[in-house]
Amino acid sequence: MSHQTVSRVINGHPSVLPATRQRVQSAIEQLGYRRNYAARALATSRTDVLGVVVVSTNLYGPSRTLLGIEQAAREAGYWVSVASVDADSGTQTETAISHFMDQGVDGVAVVAQTAVAVRAAARMSGSRPMVLVASAPVRSSQAAAGLVEIDIDQWLGAELAVQHLLELGHRSVAHITGPAKDLHSQARTNSWRRVLAEAGLPEGPLLAGDWSGESGYQAGRELAQLEPLPTAVFVGNDTMAQGVLRALWEAGVSVPGDISVVGFDDSPGVDQAIPPLTTVRQDHVALGAACLERLIALIEGRPAEGFLLSPNLVVRASTLRPA
Amino acid sequence: MSHQTVSRVINGHPSVLPATRQRVQSAIEQLGYRRNYAARALATSRTDVLGVVVVSTNLYGPSRTLLGIEQAAREAGYWVSVASVDADSGTQTETAISHFMDQGVDGVAVVAQTAVAVRAAARMSGSRPMVLVASAPVRSSQAAAGLVEIDIDQWLGAELAVQHLLELGHRSVAHITGPAKDLHSQARTNSWRRVLAEAGLPEGPLLAGDWSGESGYQAGRELAQLEPLPTAVFVGNDTMAQGVLRALWEAGVSVPGDISVVGFDDSPGVDQAIPPLTTVRQDHVALGAACLERLIALIEGRPAEGFLLSPNLVVRASTLRPA
């Protein structure tokens, strides 16, 4: 019996007699044979490994997206190699992608939050299938061939949040931003601005944060001292929103009595905030799965298109119609 | 010029003339040559890749630990392949480890929270260096050769929390557990029990949770109705603690006036809880780094020993001496 027959059995090639297949399989079992992936990769130049570059894994969203990608990959028979890099380092992003290419990964996914990272990814794209999870300011048009962009629709998420407040009857909606360089933060802020403008309302007070609870707290303190107090605030993410809730509570401003608060993310625990936080839920795991579906399509030579997943609003107790 | 010389230049072999080295390097530059990792792996049976199996990546701690491992790995010149598996599935854990072995990883790290996963890992250990990040009930003794166990000291963490309450003068300390199968939960509960016993105090009320905010909320409601009300509660993790805070607030029980609350993890946002939560901080990223240090020692044939990192108490506003 030749090694070739063994190879055929392992790869499920059709033209092997059932009896032979049986014999080979039991021999494999008995000898505890395991095929050598390096040799296979060398011969086929396929690895069944995908490279995933995650920018700022320390945040809730990206780490969840990674989980989604990893799980979907395993289900599809792929394995995942990860690299997490700093948000501001285009160099790190490039190095990581380039290494993955060297390693011979079948495709690359980049989960990016900043324009720097997006540009780095775009620069490295082309030689191999790549899916970019990012809310880049300009889409498709600038994307190289074989580069697909996907994300959760941040614009829609912010719109849902602000629209919810307007529908309750609020006429002055403040906003607390995330870091200026963060694409999601930018999208949410722009969308907040647009919805207000389209409703013919003046732009509410704008305060800057950096995603952290502490920055939310500081912004909340400033907010509490505004004259007149806005009746609602759309906070860039939930962690900051917790800080806002605390600052308002300390200042004796009632939520949602005096002011309504909406967050973004539906991070764990905010359903237990005081009061439970109305927020925008993003299904990061589904995003990861969608990312992978497209990446596999590209790998298999099928066309794939960019896409925006819709987030949805979770209404809890922190929003109410204004007094 | 032969490929062998090129190989020598790439691998930094000493016996190459500086002039030759230069020439080769500029040729590499010019041609954009990249060595093929699969071929190298085939020839050397080294891959510079580490496999990391993470049990329940959806939790804050494990995902942070993964981040720590990944970063330390990259710094050490290794790359990381990850697989996240269900907490209760020993089979999934085994499959993942076994696959990594097939892939030819140089070493494996397993981040486990349950006894099932720990046993699966122990079963698969031996053939290759492996570090187990887990608080297994029995340590070292049962570990196979070449298997190192490491974790953050859960017993100490719980001790710090309960001791802090006792030092404030509390005499009845309730506890809310995590999932029964979770090793960290078990360790924290056991430690709570032991500290109370050693202080000659009666065991306070014990309530069961499952790490979720909602379960903390339910437990908090039960807690609020106890007669007499304990003056302090040690909650198994921060997410549950947020639920407890809300339940107590709803029930009109003041924190820390009527009851002190201590959490565990120092998850993002709890510094902004109402009131800011006293909790036990664990440096998961440092844990990941420590894990990697040991794994590399094993790979390089140096001895490595298990270790418990010390967590520390972060005192905020949710604890106070009893009235």
Add this chain to the structure above:
DNA sequence: CAGAGCGGTGTTAGCGGTAACATTAGAGCA
């Protein structure tokens, strides 16, 4: 009944590196 066609299996030649050994040229020494 010869030849074509085909399913099942074996043979051969790489994939792109590295280890080990072979070779060469120049330095050092008697």
Add this chain to the structure above:
DNA sequence: TGCTCTAATGTTACCGCTAACACCGCTCTG
């Protein structure tokens, strides 16, 4: 000057697998 010795480079033989082709014996067809 001839010899040994050594540092720098070249040659060869794999690592373990799969693609492509060769082969064999059978069935089917004219």
